[in-house]
Amino acid sequence: MMSCKQATELMSQEQDRQLTFFERINLRIHVLICDACNNYRQQMSVLRDACKRFGSGGTP
Numbered sequence: 001m002m003s004c005k006q007a008t009e010l011m012s013q014e015q016d017r018q019l020t021f022f023e024r025i026n027l028r029i030h031v032l033i034c035d036a037c038n039n040y041r042q043q044m045s046v047l048r049d050a051c052k053r054f055g056s057g058g059t060p
């Protein structure tokens with residue numbers, strides 16, 4: 001079972017590189033049972049969407 005620190009580190013690495021199968025499974029399990037990391041992950045995807053919108057493309 002990974003710690004919250006490891007889980008959040010993997011979530012940020014996920015933006016830059018492809019996680020291994022083992023890392024993805026462990027992260028998924030952790031997020032399923034950990035509310036804090038589940039929230040963190042959702043906020044991260046909202047932020048990423050916002051960045052995309054304000055970044056290249058999208059804005060008129």
Ligand SMILES: [Zn+2]
Binds near residue numbers: 035037038
């Ligand atoms: Zn956690």
